[in-house]
Amino acid sequence: MGYQPVLCEIDEGVALVTLNRPEAGNASDAAMAHALIALWPELAESDAVRAVVLTGAGTRHFCTGADMKLASEAGDTGFDAWGDVPEDFFKPVICAVNGVVAGGGWHFMWQADFAIASESASFLEPHVSVGWVPLREMLGMALRVPQGPIRRMAYMGTAERMPVQRAYELGIVTEIVPAERLVERALEIAKIIAKQAPLAVQTQKETFQRAFDLRYAWRPLYDHMHEKRIQVDWESEDGKEGPRAFAEKRAPVWKGR
Template sequence: MVYQPVLLEKKDGVALVTLNRPDAGNASDAEMARELIALWPTLKADEDVRAVVLTGAGTRHFCTGADMKLASDKGDTGFDAWGDIPEDFFKPVICAVNGVVAGGGWHFMWQADFAIASESATFLEPHVSVGWVPLREMLGMALRVPQGPIRRMAYMGTAERMDAKRAYELGIVTEVVPADELVDHAMELATIIAKQAPLAVQATKETFQRAFDLRYAWRPLYDHMHEKRIQVDWESEDGKEGPRAFAEKRAPVWKGR
């Protein structure tokens, strides 16, 4: 069987998209990124698709971001663009969080319209623990939920892990359900949305996007970081050391440069 990094099923107006690298924590590599980048415009153009459910394969991980092993081997992630949900994708997206959300997995959390989680889901933000900066991940979430807990996660790195109950209390997810009911329940919610007037739903989402979405404002923030010569991710020595230490299962030796 040919390996597929992203799986797609369609039923009753809903597209079920599954990140399919369970042995790597459903982390993204170049192939998965390319598949996602191509998929979103396809779903946008498909008039039979009115809502999307996004989940991860297996029971342990939703998405753990960029593949740290690849970053350790290559000095970067091996791809230039993340498979973001585009800012002009106005069909509602529900995240069905089946396991760990970490790193770039947060992109989907703040770009989706809302998320539900299994009882075993957990959430962490590991960027600073590998010498990287969570530029959009935590900024995006800070526009959706209270800033204090998000800043705490951003600064604490892998030392901080949030369970599904706490994520519900903060509004990161709208409900918590048993693991074996997660995808079915997400599909039920998406099917209800798909039965509403499609143009009205999409216009409603566009209104939210333009009013509150970080992507309409984040580029100046990113440019400011570079203007101040704040090196991010693998551009810095620490950004290369972090993934190496992660892959070698040792404590990183930070140099502050």
């Protein structure tokens, strides 16, 4: 079998899903996005799956968001989809954070039920440094953990990176483990969950989703600001300048329009 942007293995009621673009920081391109979009419904329908572990290939990056090289060439993200965990996916999802979380990688962090991380994990939000708006990433996280650190991260861009210990203190991750044990430990936890009564677990997750998930609890705001984000990211001069400057390895020249 040839290259696959997303890998999936199922064992003892748990699906191990791996973002498989390590050479690009596990950043998403169209192939990865559409592979995830196709995979989530399959996992939802499968009686063999009761929980999911989501991780990144390699040891350096969990997910660094959209592929900025493609963005600089296309004038936007280069594709019109993202492989979000659906709001009506009611099987528990655990992120096993094996490295850097940045940009769109935060989608998976707030859409998962919880995360554990390796000792080498770190976290940053670079959107404003390339002229884009971290709307879903940071709003989703602000519904999960204290707002102050999330707002700071949203405004600081690439100038600041959060270490894994700080992420643990804030509850962004629930456990820190040695890198070599990360996936093993995540699977251990997921298999315990998979042994519980599935209808009870899924109903409890649905309750959490409807009460706290951005796409349920804050849908009008989400939809309203999404349109504004598109204008800033894809239609403004700054939104095009940021990815160009990133690709050319130079400081951006902002015009505020």
